[in-house]
Amino acid sequence: xxxxxxxxxxxxxxxxxxxWDILLRLIEEAKVVPVVGQDLLxxxxxxxxxxxxxxxxxRLAAYLGVPNETLSEGCELxxxxxxxxxxxxxxxxxxxxxxxxxxxxxMLGVPEPLLQLAAIPPLQLFVTTTFDSFxxxxxxxxxFKGNLKTQVLSYSPxxxxxxxxxxxxxxxxxxxxxxxxxxxxxxxVVTQEDLVEFFHSLQSxxxxxxxxFDELNRKSLLILGCRFSGWLTRLLIRMSKAQRLSSGGxxxxxxxxxxxxxxxxxxxxxxxxxxxxxxxxxxAVEFVAELHQRWVERHGDTSVQATVVAEGVQSDVxxxxxxxxxASEDLxxxxxxxxxxxxxxxxxxxxxxxxxxxxxxxAKLRRSIHQCxxxxxxxxxxxxxxxxxxxxxxxxxxxxxxEKASFxxxxxxxxxxxxxxxxxxxxxxxxxxRAAQWTLLPTGQPTDEFVKRVQHLYRKYQKFQIAAR
Numbered sequence: 001x002x003x004x005x006x007x008x009x010x011x012x013x014x015x016x017x018x019x020w021d022i023l024l025r026l027i028e029e030a031k032v033v034p035v036v037g038q039d040l041l042x043x044x045x046x047x048x049x050x051x052x053x054x055x056x057x058x059r060l061a062a063y064l065g066v067p068n069e070t071l072s073e074g075c076e077l078x079x080x081x082x083x084x085x086x087x088x089x090x091x092x093x094x095x096x097x098x099x100x101x102x103x104x105x106x107m108l109g110v111p112e113p114l115l116q117l118a119a120i121p122p123l124q125l126f127v128t129t130t131f132d133s134f135x136x137x138x139x140x141x142x143x144f145k146g147n148l149k150t151q152v153l154s155y156s157p158x159x160x161x162x163x164x165x166x167x168x169x170x171x172x173x174x175x176x177x178x179x180x181x182x183x184x185x186x187x188x189v190v191t192q193e194d195l196v197e198f199f200h201s202l203q204s205x206x207x208x209x210x211x212x213f214d215e216l217n218r219k220s221l222l223i224l225g226c227r228f229s230g231w232l233t234r235l236l237i238r239m240s241k242a243q244r245l246s247s248g249g250x251x252x253x254x255x256x257x258x259x260x261x262x263x264x265x266x267x268x269x270x271x272x273x274x275x276x277x278x279x280x281x282x283x284a285v286e287f288v289a290e291l292h293q294r295w296v297e298r299h300g301d302t303s304v305q306a307t308v309v310a311e312g313v314q315s316d317v318x319x320x321x322x323x324x325x326x327a328s329e330d331l332x333x334x335x336x337x338x339x340x341x342x343x344x345x346x347x348x349x350x351x352x353x354x355x356x357x358x359x360x361x362x363a364k365l366r367r368s369i370h371q372c373x374x375x376x377x378x379x380x381x382x383x384x385x386x387x388x389x390x391x392x393x394x395x396x397x398x399x400x401x402x403e404k405a406s407f408x409x410x411x412x413x414x415x416x417x418x419x420x421x422x423x424x425x426x427x428x429x430x431x432x433x434r435a436a437q438w439t440l441l442p443t444g445q446p447t448d449e450f451v452k453r454v455q456h457l458y459r460k461y462q463k464f465q466i467a468a469r
Contacts, residue, residue, distance in 0.1 A: 032123065033126070036127070037226030038129070043111065059104065081094045096184040119301070127216070152343060155179070199235055221253070224287065230268070320373045366397050369397050384422065418439070
């Protein structure tokens with residue numbers, strides 16, 4: 001498949017395969033960041049596939065009671081919002097309505113282009129310009145067999161999240177929602193006004209994710225089907241560079257029908273951003289398909305390898321993971337807490353099968369507790385039983401680890417969580433649990449405060465381990 005660059009004289013080089021070889025080499029050295037746009041989000045339709053945003057626009061129009069005819073491709077959601085406003089609707093009502101509609105797509109399969117990108121392991125940092133969860137689901141499915149391991153961050157003018165300075169050492173992919181995640185509030189881009197506000201905010205020295213931008217400045221962008229107009233594409237590329245576009249520097253790659261259909265933008269890139277390569281022989285979906293094919297030809301099907309590795313994810317505690325100890329009757333609450341902690345990127349060990357007595361079971365359990373960052377016993381009426389239960393062996397070893405390690409007052413290893421109305425004064429509960437920094441979750445529902453606290457302890461442990469190396 002032919003690839004053109006910003007300079008037409010380079011077509012022969014591109015067609016010879018040098019273009020793909022250079023791109024693959026950059027990916028192998030972890031020097032590429034994909035910027036994923038709506039064109040990769042194709043879902044099953046009546047005749048083949050269709051764009052997710054087109055489907056959402058139709059459903060949103062029906063939900064809001066506005067016409068859905070003749071919507072412009074790529075701008076459908078904005079036009080539905082405008083029609084709703086022209087009928088006297090309030091813009092604040094658009095966002096919870098779209099969230100309701102978007103929830104219907106959670107049962108849909110992950111689009112193939114996203115699975116193909118996720119199957120290229122050196123790609124660890126992903127920037128998405130969409131608000132949905134499909135890219136996160138693709139990474140969790142392909143690399144972790146469904147376990148919620150991918151870290152998810154998002155930006156909005158009112159709340160700036162940034163990647164951690166040590167993110168490369170965490171060994172997990174990151175999806176950064178540059179224009180927000182779907183929400184019941186205007187914290188994500190739906191309208192063109194939203195897009196302008198986000199771009200304006202991202203230019204601010206005090207309201208932009210500095211570490212993320214520093215990383216984008218060092219890496220080549222792989223911009224895939226974002227469907228931005230000419231000036232927004234120019235701004236997106238400029239935001240990822242520390243100097244004027246004409247000053248040279250790293251190569252960026254674009255596969256975007258909006259770019260291909262804008263001769264003035266192509267001319268601009270040709271003269272002022274000569275290192276930028278533009279894929280002109282197809283759309284973003286076709287580009288990703290060829291990239292994946294060439295990766296497999298060179299490295300084999302790495303997604304299968306990742307799945308094989310992922311089968312053992314829950315067999316042992318990953319170094320620094322949070323250990324959830326629970327009575328088997330409280331498994332549903334434990335899984336709910338696990339999901340809440342994994343969403344912001346915290347490694348969690350929850351042994352659904354439990355380690356049963358047998359060969360080296362105690363040594364395995366002791367090793368698991370020794371290398372966890374925080375031990376979280378879930379306390380409930382189920383844990384007051386006097387009978388011998390497996391969680392009591394976990395408690396005993398955790399108490400021994402806490403005593404042996406001699407943690408300082410600033411360090412937290414034991415973090416008991418009461419998930420019902422059980423009193424900590426119950427004699428069945430170890431006294432050291434009562435003295436620890438315990439948390440009350442009487443309904444079993446993890447709160448934002450609890451999640452942030454555990455995330456802080458987890459990150460603090462990670463930083464300590466990095467410093468000790």
